[in-house]
Amino acid sequence: MKQVVAILTVVAVIALIWYAACVPMNIKGVLSELERGGAEVQPPTASARRDLGEFGLVVNNTFAIPAAWEKKKPRLPSPHQVVIELWETTVEKKITSKRSLIYHGWVTLSATMLGFVIGTGLGILLAVGIVHSRVMDLSVMPWAIVSQTIPIIALAPMIIVVLYSVGVQGIIPKAIISAYLSFFPVVVGMVKGLRSPDAMQLDLLQTYNASRSQGFWKLRLPASMPYLFTSLKIGIAASLVGAIVGELPTGAVAGLGARLLAGSYYGQTVQIWSALFAAAILAACLVGLLGLVERMVLKRMGMAQ
């Protein structure tokens, strides 16, 4: 209950700031429209208005404030405009429609999931290698870190172009970009998790004359589970970002990234914001879902009290 109140308070504060920001952001366009419609605005000439600045315009034309929240093609859409757009493009549109956010969200989600699975698998494999082989420890980790310093936005077009030239297109290039982003937190978390058993635990296995693989399956892997889940939550959010970025340079026609891109071509800010929120909500759901799985698995393992 306390948490709900806290969250609602934050949401209310954000909405308030947002509505306030909409007024100066949109006032110029609103006044031009109102003038064309025959209303009296201060100052009356467009050039004088240009010189006055947004806040001056707001002070001089307080009557125009409600219109700033309802403007079509606003610079900054107001929250309820975004909510209405979200409602219309999810609930009221058929899923098969090219304007349905659920359709676009599904396109992005499928690439995200594939990329997440590839990235997680790769991450776990690399972590196992790093923990068990000194050579891999010294050679792989620096490269994994370097790989994350390259801006993905610079790399994504290359990946798509190269894969296209060898005949791979569609969901795979996007999935690879999202795998590229998501493997890293998994590697880091799993290496830490697999190394989490202390010297005493390892000595104990030594006294049983246990083999390395027994040590892995019976001690290291179960001990790494809490670390793995923390990494997965970061990884899946990164996967979603990767899939969206992967949709940008291709001029893709479907997906949340394509929605963002089309919105910016045609000045459809409401569409951009609603796609943005759809992406955020999707990420929150994915992370939340993983949190549930984590709780269930750790409870089953007896590690959650």
Add this chain to the structure above:
Amino acid sequence: MNTESTTQPVIQARQLDLTFQTNDGPVHALKDVNLTIDKGDFVSFIGPSGCGKTTFLRCIAALETPTGGTLTVNDMTPDEARRKRAYGYVFQAAGLYPWRTISKNIKLPLEIMGYSAAEQDERVNKVLELVDLAGFGGKFPWQLSGGMQQRASIARALAFDADILLMDEPFGALDEIVRDHLNEQLLALWARTEKTIGFVTHSIPEAVYLSTKIVVMSPRPGRITDVIDSPLPRERQLDIRDTPEFIEVAHRVRDGLRAGHSYDD
């Protein structure tokens, strides 16, 4: 019969030396250690921190490798003995896996050693009984008190029925009342299983109460200053600690510790 079985040496150390190479130069952890532990002995190692008592126990367990001298366990090198699973080792912390129930924790060495499922269950039940934890097999470690967790870890070391039990300050982290109780139980368990026990401790009363042989050690370099064969009977109750014999042995241990000049610097 009985005398014969108690004079059979299980662990023999001759001029054992161990030097660790550290960044601050070599550290002489063990110097010229000579000791014979016979079958069925309960041997305590006592001394201040850094006297090498734990290091010596770890040498027996082949967790450390001596740099000089000879050490045999069951007439084998310690490493061969480890491979043959000649001993069970109990650490200062219980170190139970939080994702396994008590039963599953005790099964850990049995799984590693490849016992059949039926035999695993049988042995788990047997050792749970031995450490007085019958009925707690299905619990997770966090549901048990510290003393019960340590008993479970002893059960785990007993599960595969090695003849030697090595214990490194197993009750060091427990309060005195629990400790007394566990000491009593340990003696009963030793009497029932006739194991050879090596036991590291900081506590003089604990060492004297439990042991048939008390090895007093001192630091820098780690060495044995006195070996006391206890005159106390093998079967003892807690109130033996008020007898003159007990106090005399305790006195000798204290003298041995003082002779090591362990707290002078």
